[in-house]
Amino acid sequence: MPEQLQPFLHDLEIVHRAPTQAWSGRDGQIRLAAPGTATVQGLMHSDVRVLSEAVLEIGGREAEPAGSWHDDDGGLVVVGLPRHLGTTWGDPTLRLTRARRVEAGGMHEEIELTSSTAEPVTTEITVRLAADLAPMESVKSGIATTPLAAQEAEPGLVWAAGEVRATLEAPGAVVDLSEPARPVLRWSVTASAGKPARVRWRVAAEDRIAVVVGARRAAPHGWRGLRRPAETRLARFLERSLRDLDGLRLSLPALPDAEFLAAGAPWFFTLFGRDSLWAARLLLPLGSELAAGTLAVLASFQGVKSDPESQEDPGKIMHELRRTTLTLHGEELSLPPLYYGTVDATPLWVCLLHDAWRAGMPVDAVERLLPQAERALAWIADGVRDGYLNYLDTSGHGLANQGWKDSADAVQFRDGRLAKAPISLCEVQGYAHEALVHGAQLLEAFGRRGDATAGTSPAQLRETAAALADRFRADFWLEDAQGAFVAIALDGDGAPVDTVTSNMGHLLGTGLLSPEEEGIVAARLVHPELDSGFGLRTLATSSAGFWPLSYHCGSVWAHDTAIAIRGLLASGHVEAASRLAEGLLKAAESFEYRMPELHSGDSFATVGRALPYPSACRPQAWSAASAVVVAQALGAL
Template identity: 55%
Template sequence: MELQPLLHDLLVAVCAPTQAWSDADGQIGLADGRGAQGVYHGDVRVLSGARLTVGGAAPEAVASGADGPGRARTVLLARSVDGPGPDPTARLERLREVAPGRVTESLTLSCSTADPVAARLEVALRPDGTPMDRIKSGAAAGAAPVAEPAADGARWRADADVAAVLTAPGAEVAVDADGTVRLAWEVTAASGAPVDVAWTLAVTDAGGPVTAPRRAEPEWSPLEVEAADRRLPALLDQALADLGTLRLSARFAPDDVFLAAGAPWFFTLFGRDSIWAARMLLPLGTELAAGTLRTLATLQGTKLEPATAEQPGKILHEVRRAELSMPGEGMVLPPVYYGTVDATPLWVCLLHDAWRWGMPADEVEALLPAMERALAWMADHGDSDGDGFLEYVDELGTGLANQGWKDSGDSVQWRAGGLATGPIALAEVQGYAHEAAVAGAALLDAFGRPGGDRWRAWAAALAERFRAAFWTADERGAYPGIALDADKRVVDTVTSNIGHLLGTGILSAEEEATVAARLVDPDMDSGYGLRTMSTGSAGYWPLRYHGGAVWPHDTAIVVQGLARAGHAREAAALAEGLLAAAQDFDQRLPELYGGDARGTVPRAVPYPAACRPQAWSAAAAVSVLGAALGLDPDVPGGRLDVAPPVPSPLGAVSVRGLRLGGRPLAVRVGADGSTDVDAEADVEVRVRG
């Protein structure tokens, strides 16, 4: 039986497009060839084993963890060469450092014995060339590539495009008949005189769709954060470190930078994920947003192509090296796949928000033709049956059955159980479309282009249709359902999707208050963040991917919407839950985690196959910070409105290192809402009260 490998207890070091996954003791590889452990470059695993022995025995780990961006360190006891007595006297530190196209592992043997310690350090490395989709499906690794001896090491080809070169200065090198490369060093350490050896794996890729950015440094500045809640600075530090390791460029747009969706499975360009992450990071500057917008615009749809779900004006879903096939699921995605219903309106929203944060006018104007095509897609191909709503259906049956952010096959369920039948019109997508139409109209007006009135009228009509079609009720009162099914019936499950409607303009103030109250009821608020599905639904399960688990980015989007809509207490409750969960994950918020109620489990329960780091999970920390600061910029209009919610979701907080209009911005918010702002941009700062 093939099972997706688990990740929750693995040690990871990444620097896109390269990543290394090991057990907590630093060892890479399982005996049966299964599992996610290994060194990857893009969508190919190039090394599936790296097992260390000291004096013929595996050392025993006593501590391990992240050691900075792209680094993981393990502290091991070398008891096979230990001295007498109960105290450990010989230890080994295993430091793994990942850079784009390179993994270096340094081994340091030290001791406190009276006499020097002599030991034979050996590392057995297994070359690999298994595609990512095969590993994710739980299949065993294929036959190992043939390794050839080379100067100080060995070399092999993982596939037609990806080549690996292993070097280990000073090591004995042997290549076994089964392809295993064995490194060995005879070393002697003395008290106060540790000994170091190392091996390096360098990878080149002639054909992958993504590559490391030309500029090594992130587009944002470090943040200086002082907060009454000490959990916040620690979370932000880890988030920004992780985000820096997820930066990528596309070969078809090499001058621009975007964020990979997440490690290990989604280490590439994803329309929705990359857009949301860039949008959440706008308080740090507009450069990442601009790069993301341009990269996606380069492959904006131009034709009708059912095999790829491409349509004129549509923004893509994902880009891969080759066809993505998931054995047992019947899903086969082409290398460039457009099966997403929300990336196109979200692209428009990102362009508008980046413009308001100060993206240079000439860069914005250059993207307006792409924006006009995206708006046209919403009214034409996005509304396939002409009912005025955006909907989707997998026409060929081999793509994604669901094409919103909850894209698992069972994510759109009836409250009493059972799956809704498509075409599906998701609630939150109508909110995104409304916001995109209004935002697009504002950009058209500002740059003297026609069409603004048309899109404002379109948005107003959409809001009325939504009000008439999406609302339903239960014993607690009215709420929007998650979707309309093929028969235009309201799919009545209470889900986090409705929180994404807040701040989009599609709801009235009274309707926003109704939604806000539902979201913080105990059936939705786990105490660690917002559940994706109410515990009152038949399909709820705390470890169901989109049916009860908590996704940090989902919670952060809702926190931002609650704050914008004036529901500060509800925003504060959900934000505090994220901070609590982050502590349980060493401040690295994963892709998702269990929806168990806080207080019923000893800690937040990992979703065992969750990616980490994940771009929008890391960016969620900045989004929640932005919600607490209450910033509403309009650089083109020459103003910055500051209206922090009271009570503050994060207590008193002071931040330096933000950017507005390309210039430094510092903000201090007291727990009572008192505010100081230092903005170097040419704007009028207007503070509430």
């Protein structure tokens, strides 16, 4: 058994306001990991865990948990019953309520003790604390950490390590530092009927090398003004998703007015090219403001040179932004703080620019990004002029797979063999085709001729797209017992990788397929080997590598299904779109309408309720954004 395990998340509570997040048990307690186990519990800020323990007790014991909920502002409220105080039978006479809120850069709690007795109850409330200031990659890898000693400082306690500093204040508390690494806050309180006792404490975090900061404006108007659907489940899904998305909004210190969405909590609380682009694109029916910010932020990092270590190339859109190099224990992975190892973000950036323009993005904002669009189109055209957009990690320590299914085993043949690089993914060719055609439309609409030497004149872009479609039709189509389908990829030898996967759903609406071919894909998507009843499986049950709890080889990803639904609607396959949308809505209901990053690929007919993938991130930007596509497919938008 491995020494370290990635922590499970499915049974934990989160309160978030990017770039800060607090994870706890459902009882509200933030606990240190037990020996031999891993936990993400704690307050994390800017990819550093600030607090690793915050255990509340009253009268020397924990109150028995009675229930918890999230309020309208996303805060967590937990109710406990301290039956060891004041009652020995019958009705509980005391109630302890803990309300937790997170803002960008901090967390605060208000603790209230209420009593039903006229006689005063005097007791002690304590909060036991620990802080390890551990980097996110250590937490994710399940590496044991050691709490740091707290220092007394005005106005309370301070923990510091490197560029990170956490400051705690607790008005009215006596701070017990007999164990400096496990300080205790102590309040003596008295409560009686109609006279509750209240205490509060707060911790603020600062990271001097933070690469992202919290959004400083209200959520986009289109989110706040959305009409509530009549269907109760759909209304709850949309409301929960938009609340979660509001808490995922970020900006750059240098571009504070350009907002984008963090990919997801807890591991991806930063800018991701592909994730942020798709989330903004799925949300376009609610307005173009977020898309405009996402496009501007990614344009500011557009590649200008060729660098094998970071995978940067001129015109390329980045993949991931971190405060420091990302190295995960037990994996041959070491990514620089600014990493470009993605094959799809560049065409997706062009696609979003076109769609945002059509959705009402201000013309001057679109025009300012056209030079970056031409450079992105040059990168795409160069990649597909005589072949396909493909990827190959040349650094030896980057991502082996650089599409959205980026785990090491994500691209495999039906018999389980892994495809060898360079790999040309089917959906990426669809993105490229759409980017070339819509890029040509953009240039013409704004009176730009492109660069003939780079192959980016509108006529050249269309010719390149048409040739790509012809090659794709000859190289990617296969047949099995169920009929025709699109291979997930071509491997390094040009052989089609013969697994039936959800990837082909991304081709719908890109213009790469003929209407007849789109009909074939639509039929395969709703076949039981892919359609689980809770969304699309990433890999069909007919493949040797299928496993419903595999990250990319049998599980269901909400955004993946949402993209297919979006394409089904665009290509006129409304019934299939509605069927998949209803499946996602059933999955959302299983998760109290906070759609996780992914869930198990078990069949609805077998389990009746979507099962969690226990280490799935939640909330996840593109999973939450899938609610908008579900609403479109079910006629509510």
